[in-house]
Amino acid sequence: xIRSFRFTSLLSAAKPLRSFACSSSPAxxxxxxxxxxxxxxxxxxxxxxxxxxxxxxxxxLSEVWKWHGWAxxxxxxxxxxxxxxxxxxxxxxxxxxxxxxxIEDSIxxxxxxxxxxxxxxxxxxxxxxxxxSVKLRASLEELYxxxxxxxxxxxxxxxxxGCEHWRDLVLCVEEGxxxxxxxxxxVVDMVEEVVRGDEWxxxxxxxxxGTGSGAIAIGVARVLGGCGRxxxxxxxxxxxxxxxxxxxxxxxxxxxxxxxxxxxxxLKDVEGKxxxxxxxxxxIPSDDIPGLQAEVGRHEPRLALDGGVDGTDSxxxxxxxxxxxxxxxxxxxxxxxxxxxxxxIVDYMTSNLKDSFSGVKIVSDFAGIGRFVTGFRL
Amino acid sequence: xxxxxxxxxxxxxxxxxxxxxxxxxxxxxHSFTDSVSSSGFSSSDSTRSFKTTSSGFESGxxxxxxxxxxxxxxxxxxxxxxxxxxxxxxxxxxxERIIANQWPILDENESDWKSHAAAIAQSIQVIKRRLQWKxxxxxxxxxxVELNKPHLWDDPTHAGKISRxxxxxxxxxxxxxxxxxxxxxHIDMLKLAKEEKDSELESETMSALKEMRRVSKxxxxxxxxxxxxxxxxxxxxxxxxxxxxxxxxxxxxVMEMYKTWAQRRKFSVTVVDExxxxxxxxxxATIKVNGEYAYGYAKAEVGVHRLVRISPFDSGKRRHTSFxxxxxxxxxxxxxxxxxxxxxxxxxxxxxxxxAGGQHANxxxxxxxxxxxxxxxxxxxxxxxxxxxxxASAMAVLQSRLDQLEMARQxxxxxxxxxxxxxxxxxxxxxTYVLHPYRMVKxxxxxYEVSDPDSxxxxxxxxxxxxxxxxxLDKGDDEH
Ligand SMILES: C[S@@+](CC[C@H](N)C(=O)[O-])C[C@H]1O[C@@H](n2cnc3c(N)ncnc32)[C@H](O)[C@@H]1O
Numbered sequence: 001x002i003r004s005f006r007f008t009s010l011l012s013a014a015k016p017l018r019s020f021a022c023s024s025s026p027a028x029x030x031x032x033x034x035x036x037x038x039x040x041x042x043x044x045x046x047x048x049x050x051x052x053x054x055x056x057x058x059x060x061l062s063e064v065w066k067w068h069g070w071a072x073x074x075x076x077x078x079x080x081x082x083x084x085x086x087x088x089x090x091x092x093x094x095x096x097x098x099x100x101x102x103i104e105d106s107i108x109x110x111x112x113x114x115x116x117x118x119x120x121x122x123x124x125x126x127x128x129x130x131x132x133s134v135k136l137r138a139s140l141e142e143l144y145x146x147x148x149x150x151x152x153x154x155x156x157x158x159x160x161x162g163c164e165h166w167r168d169l170v171l172c173v174e175e176g177x178x179x180x181x182x183x184x185x186x187v188v189d190m191v192e193e194v195v196r197g198d199e200w201x202x203x204x205x206x207x208x209x210g211t212g213s214g215a216i217a218i219g220v221a222r223v224l225g226g227c228g229r230x231x232x233x234x235x236x237x238x239x240x241x242x243x244x245x246x247x248x249x250x251x252x253x254x255x256x257x258x259x260x261x262x263x264x265x266x267l268k269d270v271e272g273k274x275x276x277x278x279x280x281x282x283x284i285p286s287d288d289i290p291g292l293q294a295e296v297g298r299h300e301p302r303l304a305l306d307g308g309v310d311g312t313d314s315x316x317x318x319x320x321x322x323x324x325x326x327x328x329x330x331x332x333x334x335x336x337x338x339x340x341x342x343x344x345i346v347d348y349m350t351s352n353l354k355d356s357f358s359g360v361k362i363v364s365d366f367a368g369i370g371r372f373v374t375g376f377r378l
Numbered sequence: 379x380x381x382x383x384x385x386x387x388x389x390x391x392x393x394x395x396x397x398x399x400x401x402x403x404x405x406x407x408h409s410f411t412d413s414v415s416s417s418g419f420s421s422s423d424s425t426r427s428f429k430t431t432s433s434g435f436e437s438g439x440x441x442x443x444x445x446x447x448x449x450x451x452x453x454x455x456x457x458x459x460x461x462x463x464x465x466x467x468x469x470x471x472x473x474e475r476i477i478a479n480q481w482p483i484l485d486e487n488e489s490d491w492k493s494h495a496a497a498i499a500q501s502i503q504v505i506k507r508r509l510q511w512k513x514x515x516x517x518x519x520x521x522x523v524e525l526n527k528p529h530l531w532d533d534p535t536h537a538g539k540i541s542r543x544x545x546x547x548x549x550x551x552x553x554x555x556x557x558x559x560x561x562x563x564h565i566d567m568l569k570l571a572k573e574e575k576d577s578e579l580e581s582e583t584m585s586a587l588k589e590m591r592r593v594s595k596x597x598x599x600x601x602x603x604x605x606x607x608x609x610x611x612x613x614x615x616x617x618x619x620x621x622x623x624x625x626x627x628x629x630x631x632v633m634e635m636y637k638t639w640a641q642r643r644k645f646s647v648t649v650v651d652e653x654x655x656x657x658x659x660x661x662x663a664t665i666k667v668n669g670e671y672a673y674g675y676a677k678a679e680v681g682v683h684r685l686v687r688i689s690p691f692d693s694g695k696r697r698h699t700s701f702x703x704x705x706x707x708x709x710x711x712x713x714x715x716x717x718x719x720x721x722x723x724x725x726x727x728x729x730x731x732x733x734a735g736g737q738h739a740n741x742x743x744x745x746x747x748x749x750x751x752x753x754x755x756x757x758x759x760x761x762x763x764x765x766x767x768x769x770a771s772a773m774a775v776l777q778s779r780l781d782q783l784e785m786a787r788q789x790x791x792x793x794x795x796x797x798x799x800x801x802x803x804x805x806x807x808x809x810t811y812v813l814h815p816y817r818m819v820k821x822x823x824x825x826y827e828v829s830d831p832d833s834x835x836x837x838x839x840x841x842x843x844x845x846x847x848x849x850x851l852d853k854g855d856d857e858h
Contacts, residue, residue: 087733093654094743101742101763156740165763182728182744182765183736284737295740305737338734366728366746366765367735 046245047174049162055108055135064107064134071099071147078151088293090151098150098157105161106143108135154294164213171213171246176238178304180215183365184280187333188219190363190374191278194331195223201331204275206230209263209318212304214243214256216278221255230256233266236303263314264321274325280335281314283307311337312344319349323356326377333363333374342370349375465559467566473499473558486588491568494587498561501594502554508601508851509550518547535715543606550604557597561590602847608674610708611645613778617662618655619682619701619804624692626655628685628700631835633663636679636704638837645669650771651758658691664775666709673708678846679839680706681808688814697814701804707778717780719773725749726769729758748772755779809842811835824849 075095138146149155158164158179164171166180167188173179195201202224208217211232221230232247234240240260247256259266267274284305289297296305307313315334322332336342342362349360360375466472476499483500484493521544524530530537564587571580603609614636618629640647651664667676682703689698710716728735729745745760746769757776762768811831812818819834819842820827826845828834834842 091743094741097761098742157742158740165767167764167766169764178737179740181736181739185764185766280737282737288738293739296738300740335736337736337738365735366726368727369735371736 046172046242047162049105049172050102050137051105051161051163051170052172053137055137057136057139058133059136059140061132061134063140064136067140067143068099068103070144071102072096074147074151075099090154095151099147101157102143102147102161105163106137108137154298156295156299159299166215167219169215169218169246169250171215171218172242172249173213174238174242175299176236176301177242178212178239178300180213181280183367183371184216184335185219186363186365186372187216187278187280187335188223190333190372191220191276191331192223194276200329201275202228204228204327204330205270205273206276206278207267207270207274207325208232209277209279210234210281210304210314211243211258212236212239212280214246214258216280217243217256217258218246218250218252220276220278221252222250224255226255228255231259231267231270232256233259233261233263235260235262236301238301239304263317264325267325271325273327275327275330277318277322277326277330277332278334279318281307281318283311283315283335283337283341285309285311285337307337310341310344312341315341315345316348319345319353323353323377328377330377331374332357332377333372335372336370339370342373345373349373465555465562467562467569469569471562471565473502473561477503486591489581489584491565491584491587494584494591495561495565497591498587498594501591501598502558502561504598504852505554505557505594505601508598508848509554509604510851511554514547514551518544518551521547539715553597557590557594561587564590599844602844602851603671603674605674607708607710607714608677609671610673610710611666611668612673612676612709613650613664613666613707613775614640614676614679615662615664615705615707616660617703617705618660619703621698621700623655623657623659624689624698625700625702626657626659626661627691628659628683629661629663629702630655630659631685632683632702632704633660633665635835635837635839636667636676637665639839640665640667640669640672640837642837643669643672643675645672649761650775651760673706674847675840675843676706677708678843679704679808681806682804684807684810686810686812686814701807703804707775707782709774709778710781714781716777717784719750719777719780723751725751728765729760744768746772748776750776750780753780753783755783821846 076092078090078095079092136143146160150157150160156179158173159175162172162174164173164179166182167185171180191201191206206220206224206228208214208220208230211217211234214232217230217232221228224230232243234243237260240258244258247253247258264271282303282305284292284307286306286309288311289302289306291297292305307315315336318334326332334345336345339362346360346362349357356378357375358378360373362370363372363374365371464472476495479492479496481492481496483497484490486494486497521540524540525544530540564583568580568583568587571577571583614633616629616633616636618625637647646668648666648668649663650666651662653661653663655661682701685698685700685702687698687700688695692698725748727747727749729747730743733739742763743760744762744765745758746765747756747758748769749756755776757772757779759768759772759775762771808823809819809821811834812820813831817831818827818829819831821842824842824845826842828841
């Protein structure tokens with residue numbers, strides 16, 4: 001399905017062949033290019049997540065209960081079917097929580113049957129369940145199908161419901177776009193801190209490179225308040241469409257501009273002018289890709305994950321670009337694969353680029369892993 | 379008709395004139411709204427009669443009381459600094475005299491003003507006792523002195539606190555006094571009607587007295603929830619005792635009981651934190667109960683709950699005893715002074731994390747744990763859909779835990795209901811639920827008992843709660 005190419009030309013991926021979604025990281029390592037025929041020549045319309053669909057389906061409460069019972073059993077059975085040594089297995093407690101959220105997203109709340117009633121321990125009384133009907137945002141068949149996909153196909157829950165709750169946002173996501181991770185929320189916290197310390201950062205232009213669903217760009221825009229500007233770029237056509245849609249949903253069209261292209265290529269007009277640069281680029285070493293958790297490896301786009309041989313292709317490219325793109329005093333924050341990569345990046349910036357940056361440091365995520373590298377342009 | 383109204387309002391003013399020597403028409407309208415506003419009395423599902431020794435409940439049915447916070451309206455705040463005048467009728471009858479007269483209290487439907495008056499006067503006495511009337515007046519005087527200090531507002535937080543408490547106590551005091559005055563006015567009015575042989579006025583006044591009698595029962599209950607923070611929302615926490623699956627299952631049943639209780643009371647419930655047991659049930663859980671007076675009610679549940687039953691987990695079908703501890707934490711309103719938390723005192727951890735994280739992992743689990751380093755107090759939240767929200771929600775729990783700790787420290791009264799889960803000793807049993815060999819739920823503090831454990835476990839807790847609240851307030855009989 002996904003093939004890796006060797007791509008020797010330094011072809012800027014500005015307008016990659018439409019049938020390819022390409023990642024070109026010039027110079028350092030041969031970039032990979034993922035081809036995915038489903039993306040070719042498609043004008044992408046973002047999908048509507050479950051929770052935003054109209055409640056145009058109806059089913060008797062008893063049928064919904066039946067589905068819920070079935071879904072619960074399926075979720076609980078995963079524990080029996082996996083050995084405890086198996087690292088990549090589903091966890092029934094998490095699945096049950098996801099089931100609750102699936103219900104929240106797909107059943108219209110009303111006075112008589114708040115979703116809670118269905119998830120609660122209460123069992124149907126009398127013929128109540130026959131008479132009452134519940135309004136659904138997806139047909140019952142679809143709900144059966146969706147839950148099966150979640151468990152049997154290991155389709156990520158966020159793709160199943162079409163959204164990811166991230167910070168205080170609800171972002172639409174779909175296949176072809178990376179599901180934003182909890183760790184990445186901290187990038188916005190770091191920006192918030194910098195902005196709080198100096199109003200200057202509020203008035204300038206920021207960039208979020210490889211924006212995916214638009215998560216960081218939208219988070220940063222909200223932190224900047226009315227006056228700032230964020231340019232969000234991505235090479236993926238789907239990402240561009242999804243990010244644009246999310247930006248619109250939060251009414252930020254005036255602040256966040258989404259541009260298609262490879263890394264700095266679409267930013268020529270703001271070279272040397274950025275007050276902030278943030279990115280969560282692909283950073284997983286290529287060799288680790290086959291061993292990824294099923295939800296990630298089988299369903300999320302390789303373009304969003306594969307960072308080359310040691311995972312730092314894009315990161316190093318971003319470091320070089322940061323010195324060119326940021327104005328003096330500008331702030332940068334990059335997410336990395338963890339301790340080892342963070343150290344490499346810090347080393348690179350404090351030796352090869354030592355005249356460009358100050359205050360370069362590693363910041364840990366909540367799991368205590370050195371996850372981010374941040375600093376300022378001298 | 380209209381002439382009658384004019385006639386009557388004239389005679390009311392005249393009466394007031396006679397009663398107080400002043401004309402205070404604003405208070406008339408005030409007292410009317412008072413008695414009308416709290417009429418949302420819907421007696422619904424629970425009709426179990428209330429067997430308790432405390433006064434005031436014999437005739438009552440526990441119902442979903444609609445508490446209207448504004449039923450005791452406060453307008454002026456200076457009143458309290460003066461000595462409280464004792465209201466009386468034209469011929470010198472006061473609430474105390476009415477009680478001293480020991481008029482027999484008849485059924486509500488008997489048109490006997492003395493009976494109504496005696497019942498209302500008795501309620502007023504109960505209300506005053508529950509409000510800790512004398513203490514309240516003393517405190518009010520202290521607060522007035524404080525409020526009149528010239529540099530009070532140099533410390534706005536302190537000033538805000540003082541003036542809020544002053545406002546709230548004044549409201550309570552005025553509410554009772556207005557009610558008292560209203561009773562005496564009605565009595566005057568009734569006598570006047572009799573003198574003037576105005577039978578229409580007489581019967582209207584009689585029904586007004588009857589209505590007051592009904593309202594006074596509500597006010598008695600309202601007075602049960604008049605302590606500081608009673609009207610707050612709260613967290614309810616349940617922790618399983620020793621004994622593994624058996625107790626974990628019991629803890630889950632207790633938690634379920636509170637969830638349904640809260641839903642019946644139209645409080646909103648959200649699960650904040652839940653640590654499931656290995657086989658069944660929960661080891662520990664925290665829910666947030668949102669709504670007016672949630673804390674006032676729930677605080678009555680603090681302590682250890684004991685279950686006796688044939689274990690569904692024991693293939694030998696033996697009898698088991700399990701324990702679950704309950705703690706309740708008020709969520710202080712924005713107005714209250716809350717403990718200041720320094721970011722640098724916090725350690726935030728991803729809960730149950732493992733593996734490389736970041737792009738490697740896709741999980742919907744974004745639980746965090748926040749540790750307040752100086753106190754060692756922690757809070758966890760895992761039921762929100764983003765890490766950011768889990769963190770915010772855990773922060774709110776942490777804030778309330780620290781607030782509670784501070785309250786306990788400040789008041790040093792260490793009232794039982796301010797205990798945190800870790801402080802509750804397993805010896806502090808408050809209630810026993812027996813499912814076998816007989817069926818009964820009994821509160822060990824009040825001896826209130828019910829022979830239908832199922833209804834209790836389905837959230838029918840108000841009987842237990844109200845009997846506890848009334849017994850704990852009414853036993854302080856030295857008041858008044
Ligand atoms: C790990 S994802 C991050 C997405 C998003 N910022 C987030 O944190 O959820 C990396 C993103 O970089 C994009 N990307 C990969 N190669 C790129 C390139 N050469 N130029 C621009 N974006 C690229 C991918 O399409 C993907 O959306």
